[in-house]
Amino acid sequence: MHDAGRGRMARRKLGASAKESALVEYASKEPSAFAEMLGGLIEANVRASAEKRKDFDALVARVGVWVTDIDEGVTLVFDARSLKVYNGLEAQRTITIRADAETVMSLSNLKIGLFGLPVYYDDVGRGVASKLLSRKLQIDGLLPHIATVNRVTRIFSVQ
Amino acid sequence: MSVKAFSSDWAKQFKDEVNKSAAYKAAAKGWKWTVGLVIEAEPDKNFPESRGVVMDLFDGAARDITVGPASDAQSCDFVITAPYTRWKQVATKELDATKGMLQGKLKLKGDLPTIVRYTKASQEMTECTTRVAVEWPDEN
Numbered sequence: 001m002h003d004a005g006r007g008r009m010a011r012r013k014l015g016a017s018a019k020e021s022a023l024v025e026y027a028s029k030e031p032s033a034f035a036e037m038l039g040g041l042i043e044a045n046v047r048a049s050a051e052k053r054k055d056f057d058a059l060v061a062r063v064g065v066w067v068t069d070i071d072e073g074v075t076l077v078f079d080a081r082s083l084k085v086y087n088g089l090e091a092q093r094t095i096t097i098r099a100d101a102e103t104v105m106s107l108s109n110l111k112i113g114l115f116g117l118p119v120y121y122d123d124v125g126r127g128v129a130s131k132l133l134s135r136k137l138q139i140d141g142l143l144p145h146i147a148t149v150n151r152v153t154r155i156f157s158v159q
Numbered sequence: 160m161s162v163k164a165f166s167s168d169w170a171k172q173f174k175d176e177v178n179k180s181a182a183y184k185a186a187a188k189g190w191k192w193t194v195g196l197v198i199e200a201e202p203d204k205n206f207p208e209s210r211g212v213v214m215d216l217f218d219g220a221a222r223d224i225t226v227g228p229a230s231d232a233q234s235c236d237f238v239i240t241a242p243y244t245r246w247k248q249v250a251t252k253e254l255d256a257t258k259g260m261l262q263g264k265l266k267l268k269g270d271l272p273t274i275v276r277y278t279k280a281s282q283e284m285t286e287c288t289t290r291v292a293v294e295w296p297d298e299n
Binding site: 033067069072104109 | 257258261262267273275
């Protein structure tokens with residue numbers, strides 16, 4: 001059995017006493033449920049995997065995630081070894097992912113294959129690729145920032 | 160025949176639906192944690208006391224599903240909490256459970272990577288709740 005509390009959504013605020021050990025901080029005193037969920041997921045992933053930690057420590061990017069069917073989003077500001085999560089979309093994003101809730105969740109289920117690249121040939125990968133082609137999943141900034149997209153995908157992935 | 164919402168009869172029918180679901184069996188392979196649903200009281204909806212649904216789920220099957228006090232559900236590995244009305248919305252397909260969690264309408268406690276890994280299983284579990292015919296206390 002795992003420790004069910006281990007991955008509980010982190011809700012650390014700026015200025016908290018545990019700031020030095022916090023990987024994820026929230027810009028708002030009242031982070032949205034979606035912000036807490038993404039922040040908590042990333043923190044749990046990074047703490048559980050040395051490879052994800054390496055990606056996290058190297059990542060400098062402003063990543064927007066907009067969930068089209070709930071009209072909510074966040075901006076993840078990765079700054080090498082830390083992440084600050086904003087409610088809503090902030091300016092000057094490196095990439096912006098727009099998709100419905102189910103697709104956003106399926107991004108977290110992409111497997112990572114050879115050379116750290118997402119796997120697009122299994123069921124989940126084909127589903128994601130098909131949504132990209134049909135533009136149900138849009139990633140603004142994909143082509144100029146493909147390495148960032150892959151790194152973010154690796155950090156998101158729970159597989 | 161319909162059963163009273165979140166009663167022992169409901170739990171039995173819900174368990175039967177889960178165990179009939181080939182989709183759940185496939186999607187939940189490897190799952191080995193208990194899940195608690197806390198249904199918070201809404202006296203004005205004729206649901207005066209909070210209840211807990213404890214689901215003992217293992218490797219694609221429901222070994223047991225019981226209804227008792229909310230505290231029983233709160234001690235499970237994963238706990239999803241919402242007021243009665245929200246659960247009714249989920250069971251009547253008015254609210255998608257995944258969206259509900261992202262919006263904070265359903266509050267989740269537990270290891271996030273694990274629950275995300277089993278998103279399909281939780282969606283199918285929700286489908287199973289919608290297959291149980293229910294008498295809702297606020298519709299009597």
